Amino acid sequence: MNSVLDLAREDLRSRRGYLAASPARDSVRLHANEAPWCIATDGAEARVNWYPPPVSGDIIERLCSLYSVAAGQVLVTRGSDEGIDILMRSFCAAGRDSVLYCPPTFGMYRQCAEIQGAAIVEVPLLADQGFALDVDGIVEAAQVESARGAVKLVFVCTPNNPTGNPVATDVIRHLCCELSGRALVVVDEAYVEFSGRPGVAGLLDGLPNLVVLRTLSKAFGLAGARCGVVLAHPDIINLLRSVLPPYVLPTPVVNLLDQALQPERLLLLRKNIDGLLQERERVNEALARSPHVVKIWPSAANFLLVRFRDARGVMQRCERGSVLLRDFSYVPGLENCIRVTIGTAEDNRRFLNALAMEDVAPGDAGQ
Numbered sequence: 001m002n003s004v005l006d007l008a009r010e011d012l013r014s015r016r017g018y019l020a021a022s023p024a025r026d027s028v029r030l031h032a033n034e035a036p037w038c039i040a041t042d043g044a045e046a047r048v049n050w051y052p053p054p055v056s057g058d059i060i061e062r063l064c065s066l067y068s069v070a071a072g073q074v075l076v077t078r079g080s081d082e083g084i085d086i087l088m089r090s091f092c093a094a095g096r097d098s099v100l101y102c103p104p105t106f107g108m109y110r111q112c113a114e115i116q117g118a119a120i121v122e123v124p125l126l127a128d129q130g131f132a133l134d135v136d137g138i139v140e141a142a143q144v145e146s147a148r149g150a151v152k153l154v155f156v157c158t159p160n161n162p163t164g165n166p167v168a169t170d171v172i173r174h175l176c177c178e179l180s181g182r183a184l185v186v187v188d189e190a191y192v193e194f195s196g197r198p199g200v201a202g203l204l205d206g207l208p209n210l211v212v213l214r215t216l217s218k219a220f221g222l223a224g225a226r227c228g229v230v231l232a233h234p235d236i237i238n239l240l241r242s243v244l245p246p247y248v249l250p251t252p253v254v255n256l257l258d259q260a261l262q263p264e265r266l267l268l269l270r271k272n273i274d275g276l277l278q279e280r281e282r283v284n285e286a287l288a289r290s291p292h293v294v295k296i297w298p299s300a301a302n303f304l305l306v307r308f309r310d311a312r313g314v315m316q317r318c319e320r321g322s323v324l325l326r327d328f329s330y331v332p333g334l335e336n337c338i339r340v341t342i343g344t345a346e347d348n349r350r351f352l353n354a355l356a357m358e359d360v361a362p363g364d365a366g367q
């Protein structure tokens with residue numbers, strides 16, 4: 001095994017990506033078939049009649065210091081959803097390769113695998129051990145080259161959505177070593193800022209088959225802007241970049257990203273996260289006293305997974321109080337379980353009040 005790119009789709013390895021138009025803004029732009037006018041804005045601050053500039057060196061540098069990586073190890077995408085998608089498309093030949101993940105977990109791993117035509121290998125989390133990873137089960141399943149083809153990508157979500165538990169760094173290192181030359185270990189750290197842990201991007205230099213996904217959608221509060229970051233070996237980053245469409249982030253989003261990464265915003269972020277963690281504790285304590293609750297799993301994320309006596313009744317009560325929750329009862333092993341995101345103190349109060357509301361007796365509805 002010479003290069004981590006040996007794991008990529010053979011037909012993509014030496015392909016050249018689309019050549020985007022030069023981003024120079026101080027020249028007469030007659031090279032990209034753009035309109036010379038801008039009717040959506042007055043055009044002063046965001047020239048949206050021009051194709052977006054690449055994400056600036058300044059922004060990349062701030063991302064590098066945020067995640068402790070080098071510039072060649074960073075790729076900005078439209079949310080982590082797109083990071084997951086381009087990994088599938090770059091490493092899994094349709095109808096031949098497969099993807100491994102550990103349910104119950106984030107649903108996009110399955111979605112993207114299905115769309116790409118990659119086979120799926122599931123190694124369930126160990127429900128009786130706090131939803132820990134079945135590490136031996138993963139290594140074993142990823143090494144079996146079955147009729148379903150080779151496992152090229154192993155997804156590990158930490159803290160996991162929807163169970164909220166983190167995976168230890170040593171476990172990630174162990175998986176990368178065991179699967180070296182066979183598969184990439186893709187560590188999805190969408191919620192890691194809420195966990196008090198540093199994340200595993202610091203391991204990238206010694207582990208070429210490690211890929212880390214970070215997002216600006218959660219702690220950074222930019223879900224509407226669609227910004228994610230893939231951190232990986234520079235060869236992987238170059239391949240993924242060649243698979244992405246050109247001009248990937250819209251101009252207003254590049255500007256938002258620039259603002260969100262300013263030092264004073266990062267201080268504010270720290271303060272907001274601390275406040276949210278206090279709220280998580282407060283909601284946890286209130287739920288623990290509720291007669292409706294059977295179990296609350298420990299969480300390292302901005303949500304709690306809660307088993308209720310009657311999840312359907314809780315959903316109905318909250319709906320009447322105009323509070324939206326995510327019911328996971330349909331997932332095997334998560335019967336009567338609901339994921340509750342931690343909001344502002346007022347949001348959380350609304351949720352707890354809705355939960356405590358009297359049930360509507362049959363026949364009372366609509367009165």
Ligand code: PMP
Nearest residue numbers: 079080081106161190215217228
């Ligand atoms: N990974 C996990 C574990 C998630 O829960 C989510 C969003 N719910 C994502 C990735 C996708 O994030 P993004 O908004 O960056 O696409």
